[in-house]
Amino acid sequence: MEWLDDPDGSQQALKGTQWDAFRATCRSSYGFDPVKDGPLTAAKHLGYRGGAWQNIWERFADNPRRYKNVPALLDKARPHGDLFGGSDPHPDSWPSWNQEQEEELRAALISLGGRNHLEQTRAEVKELAAAHLRREESVWAELGQAPLARAVGYLGELAELATASANGDDLDTQVSWYASEGHKVDDLALRAIAAAASTADRKAVCKALQGLYDPWVEETARRFQAVAATGYKADVGLEISAGTCVVYVDALRYDLASRLAKRLALFEVAVSSRLAAFPTVTPTGQPAVAPVTAHFVAGTDFDAADEKGRSVKGQVFRSVLAEDGVQYLDWKAGEVGDVNTIGWTQTNAIDALGHDHNHALADMLDQQLDLVSERVHSLLGSGWRKVVVVTDHGFVMPASPAIKVDLPLALTEGDSARKPRVARLKAGASRPDFPIVPWTWDDSVEMVSAPGATAFEAGTLYEHGGLSPQECVIPVIEVSAAAGVAQSARIDVVRWTGQRVRIDYEPVEAEVVAEVRLAPGNPLTSVGGPKPPSEPGEIKVLVDEEEAAEGTSAYVVLLSESGSVVAQLKTTVGGVG
Numbered sequence: 044m045e046w047l048d049d050p051d052g053s054q055q056a057l058k059g060t061q062w063d064a065f066r067a068t069c070r071s072s073y074g075f076d077p078v079k080d081g082p083l084t085a086a087k088h089l090g091y092r093g094g095a096w097q098n099i100w101e102r103f104a105d106n107p108r109r110y111k112n113v114p115a116l117l118d119k120a121r122p123h124g125d126l127f128g129g130s131d132p133h134p135d136s137w138p139s140w141n142q143e144q145e146e147e148l149r150a151a152l153i154s155l156g157g158r159n160h161l162e163q164t165r166a167e168v169k170e171l172a173a174a175h176l177r178r179e180e181s182v183w184a185e186l187g188q189a190p191l192a193r194a195v196g197y198l199g200e201l202a203e204l205a206t207a208s209a210n211g212d213d214l215d216t217q218v219s220w221y222a223s224e225g226h227k228v229d230d231l232a233l234r235a236i237a238a239a240a241s242t243a244d245r246k247a248v249c250k251a252l253q254g255l256y257d258p259w260v261e262e263t264a265r266r267f268q269a270v271a272a273t274g275y276k277a278d279v280g281l282e283i284s285a286g287t288c289v290v291y292v293d294a295l296r297y298d299l300a301s302r303l304a305k306r307l308a309l310f311e312v313a314v315s316s317r318l319a320a321f322p323t324v325t326p327t328g329q330p331a332v333a334p335v336t337a338h339f340v341a342g343t344d345f346d347a348a349d350e351k352g353r354s355v356k357g358q359v360f361r362s363v364l365a366e367d368g369v370q371y372l373d374w375k376a377g378e379v380g381d382v383n384t385i386g387w388t389q390t391n392a393i394d395a396l397g398h399d400h401n402h403a404l405a406d407m408l409d410q411q412l413d414l415v416s417e418r419v420h421s422l423l424g425s426g427w428r429k430v431v432v433v434t435d436h437g438f439v440m441p442a443s444p445a446i447k448v449d450l451p452l453a454l455t456e457g458d459s460a461r462k463p464r465v466a467r468l469k470a471g472a473s474r475p476d477f478p479i480v481p482w483t484w485d486d487s488v489e490m491v492s493a494p495g496a497t498a499f500e501a502g503t504l505y506e507h508g509g510l511s512p513q514e515c516v517i518p519v520i521e522v523s524a525a526a527g528v529a530q531s532a533r534i535d536v537v538r539w540t541g542q543r544v545r546i547d548y549e550p551v552e553a554e555v556v557a558e559v560r561l562a563p564g565n566p567l568t569s570v571g572g573p574k575p576p577s578e579p580g581e582i583k584v585l586v587d588e589e590e591a592a593e594g595t596s597a598y599v600v601l602l603s604e605s606g607s608v609v610a611q612l613k614t615t616v617g618g619v620g
Contacts, residue, residue, distance in 0.1 A: 044102055047089065048110040050082050073099070086113070086120035090136035100136070107182045114138045114186070141183040148175060148191045149247045152198075156250030164254040165202040172199025173541040180585050194238035194248050196583070198255065199540040201231040205259040214270045214318075221512035222297060222316035225263060229513060230298035232256045232442070237405040245402065252442030260441050261495045264511035268478040268494065271510055277483045278317035281334040286428035288372070288386035289334055292415055293325060294394035294507065296437035299408060300518035303432065305535075305580040306416040308550030310423065313521045319436050320347075320483040322465040322490045323507050323514040325394070327483060328435030330355045334385055335367040341485030344460040344467065348484075374418070382426035388418065397438055397505040404440070404505060409579075423524045432520035438507040439464070439514060445498035445506065450475060450491065463498040464509030466491050478510050532601050534612045535580075541617060542586045544571070546599055548610070551580035555601040555609060559586050563598040563611040570595075570616075573602060586616055593617030 046053040046065070054077075057065050070076050072095050075084050092100045103110055121137040134140045151171055158164045178184060178192040205228045211217055232252055239248040281289065295303070297316070304314050320331035322345055330339050330347040339355060342348030347355045355363060361371045364387055372378040372388040380386050393411050397404045419430050439445075450466055452458075454475060460467035467482070468474070468489040475491060482488040492510035493499055507514045532553035538545045546557050558572035571586035584599075591597055593616055601610040 044099060044110055044113070046077060047082055047085050047116065048112045050077070082116055083120045086116040087122070089113075090117050090120060090133065091131075092133050092136065104182050104185075107186050135178065135181055135183075138183060138188065141178060141181065141189055144175065144178060145189060145191050148195060149243065152191070152195070152247040152251040154250075155255065156253045158254045161254070161258050164251075165206070168195070168198050168202040168251060168255055169540075171195050172202070176541060176543050176585055179543075179583070190239050190241070190244050191247065194235045194244070195251075196540065196543070197231045197235035197238060198248070198251055200538060200545065201228055201235065201252075202255060203538075203540065204228050204231065205256065208259065208263040208266050212270060214274050217267050217270055217512060218316055218318065218516050221263075221267075221516045222518075225512055226297040226301065226516075228256070228259060229296065230301065233298070233405045233408065233440075236402050236442075237408070240406070249402065249442040257441045257443055257496070260439060260511075260513070264439070264495045264509075264513075267512050267515070268492065268510050271515070272478040272480060275321060275480045275510070275515075276318065277320040277331060279320060279331045279483065281332050281431070281433065283334050283385060283429075283431055285384055286382060287334075288380075288382075288388065288422050288427045288430050289332075289369075290415065290419060290422070290430055290432045291329065291332065291387065291389035292393065292432060292434050293329075293389070293391035294397060294436060294438050295415075295432070295434035295518065296513060297516055297518050299393070299412060300432070300434075300520055302409070302580075303412050303415055304520055305547070305549050305551045306412060307419055307520070307522050308580075309552060310419075311523045315519050315521075316516050317519055319434075319515050319517045321480050321510070321515070322462075322482070322492070323436035323509065324462065324465065325391075325435050326354065326356055329360070330363075331483065332433040332435060333360070333364065334369055334387070335363055337363050337367065339484055341482060341488060344456070345462075345465075377418075377421060379422065379425040379427075382428075386422075386427065388422075390415065390418075394438075394507075397440070401440070401504040402442075419522055423522065428523060430522045432518075432522065434517050436507045437513045437515070437517060438505055439496055439509070439511055440505045441496055444502045444504055445493075445496055447501040448477070448493055448497045448499065450477070450493075450499045455491075461499065462508045463500040463503045463506045464493050464514070466499060480510060532609050534599060534601060534610045537599050537612055537614050539614075539617050542588050542593070544584050544586065544599060544614070544616075546582045546584065546601075547580055548582065548601060549580065553601075553609075554604055555582075557582040557584050558600050558602060559584050559591070559614075559616070560598050560600055561591065561595070563600050563608060566606070570597065591616050 088096045118139050172195050175192040178189050179196050183189045239245045320328045324345050326346040339347040342354050353359045370380040370386045372380045372386050374390050454472045455461050455466040477494050478492040479489050532555050536547040556573040556575050558569045561568035570591040571584040574584045577583050595616040599612045600608050603609050
C-alpha cells in the first residue's frame with residue numbers, strides 16, 4: 044500500500060536488493076510487476092480484490108486516511124465497461140461509483156419533498172435507507188465522501204419512529220410520551236441535517252424531512268394543543284438543598300438533554316420532565332426554574348416581575364438570586380464559588396445560535412453540549428455534591444419555514460408582546476380560534492399560541508414561545524458524583540433499520556466496540572462487527588443477511604479492549620430490541 048500511495052518515494056526508499064525483493068514478491072504473490080505494469084494496473088487489481096488482493100484491500104479499508112493518493116488512483120483504474128456496476132463484483136471499490144450513488148440519492152431525497160402521501164414517503168425513505176446501508180459502512184464513508192448515505196440512515200430510523208404520536212386524551216400522557224419516545228424523532232431530524240454539510244446535500248435532506256418530519260411535528264403539536272389548551276399548569280419553582288449548583292441551559296430541548304445525560308453517565312444521573320412556564324419564552328420561563336422563594340407576578344409583555352414591579356431579568360434576576368442566598372457563578376470565567384451553599388450558572392449559547400443560524404444549529408450542538416458537560420464535570424470535581432441542569436423552554440425547527448397564520452395586531456398588546464409563535468391578547472378583545480392558555484404569572488392574562496407548528500410571521504424556522512411538546516416538555520437533569528467513575532458500560536437502546544442495528548450505550552466515554560452474535564459468549568458466532576463508535580455513545584453494526592436474516596434471534600454485545608463481554612442484550616435481527 045505504501046508503494047501504491049507513493050510509487051516514486053517508495054522506490055527511492057527501497058534500494059538495490061530491497062527493491063528487487065519487493066518486485067519479486069509482487070510478481071509471485073500479487074501477479075504484477077511494479078516496473079512493467081505500473082500503479083494503474085495495481086490499482087485495478089486492488090479494486091477487483093481478487094485472491095491475495097483482498098488482504099491488501101482490507102489493509103487499505105482499515106486506515107484509508109493513511110493512503111491519501113490511492114482514491115484518485117482507483118478512479119483512474121476503474122474499468123469503463125463497469126461504469127455503472129455491470130459485472131464488477133466490487134463496484135464500491137471506485138470512488139466515482141460512490142459519488143454516482145450520492146448523486147442518485149440526492150435526487151431521490153429531493154423528490155420526496157413533493158410527496159403528499161405520508162405513508163408512501165415513509166416507505167420510500169425506508170427503501171432508500173436499506174439500499175445505501177452498506178455505503179454507510181464503506182471506505183468512502185470513512186473518508187467523509189458518503190454524507191447522504193449517513194443522513195438517509197437517520198432518516199430511515201426517523202421513518203420507523205414517526206409513525207405515531209401520543210394518543211392519550213390527557214396532558215400527562217402526552218408529556219410522558221414525548222419524554223420517553225417522541226423526543227427521539229426530533230433528535231434524528233437534527234442528526235440527519237448535521238450529516239449533510241454541503242448546501243446541496245442539506246437541501247436534499249431538508250426536502251425529505253419536509254415530507255417526513257414536518258407532518259409529524261404538525262400532528263404532535265395539534266394533539267398536544269388539543270389537551271393542553273384546557274388544562275395547562277406549568278411547574279414553577281425548584282427545590283434544592285445546600286451543596287447543589289443549578290446549571291441553566293437556555294433552549295435545552297428534551298432530545299438535547301438526552302444527549303447531555305449520556306455525556307454525564309459516569310456520574311449518577313436522573314432525567315425527569317416538567318411543563319415549562321407559558322408562554323415558552325425566557326422572560327417567563329427562566330424565573331420559573333430559579334431556586335428561590337420569591338413570589339413573582341405579571342410584568343409587561345412576557346416578563347415576570349418581582350414585588351417591586353421590576354422585570355426579573357439581567358441584574359434584577361441576579362439580585363433576586365442573591366437575596367435568597369444563591370451565588371451567581373460566571374459561566375465564561377468558570378467560577379466555582381462556595382460549594383456548601385447553592386449556586387447558579389447559565390449559558391444562552393444554544394438559543395442564540397438557533398435564532399442566528401437556524402438549521403446550522405445542528406452542526407454546533409455537540410460542541411455546545413460538550414461545553415455544558417465540561418462545566419458540570421468541573422463543578423462536581425470542585426466539590427459540589429450535586430448539579431441540577433434546567434432550562435426554560437425547548438424549540439420547534441421544521442425542515443421548511445413555518446406556514447404563516449394571521450393574527451390581527453389589534454387583538455394583541457402590540458409588537459413588543461408578540462412573537463412568531465405566541466402573542467399576548469388584549470384584555471376584552473375577541474378571542475381568535477387558536478389555542479389560548481393563561482399566562483403562568485397571571486391567569487387573568489391570556490396568551491395565544493400559533494396553531495400546530497405554524498407562526499404569526501412568515502419565513503421562521505427555529506422558534507419557541509408556543510404550545511407544543513418540543514417547546515413545553517422540558518427536562519431536569521440531576522447529577523451527583525455518588526456513582527464515581529467505575530461505572531461499566533451498559534446498553535441503553537437497540538434500534539433496527541433493516542439489517543443494521545444502532546446501539547446507544549452509556550457512558551459515552553466507555554472504550555468499547557460492538558458485535559452482533561448468535562451466542563453472546565462465543566465470538567465464532569459473530570454475524571456483524573466488531574464496530575467502534577460512529578459517534579459518542581452510539582455504534583452501528585450491519586448484520587450479514589446470509590448469516591442472520593431478518594427474524595433471527597441474536598445478541599448485541601459490547602466488548603472491552605481485551606475482548607471480554609461487558610454488556611449484552613437479546614434482540615431480533617430487523618426487529619425491536
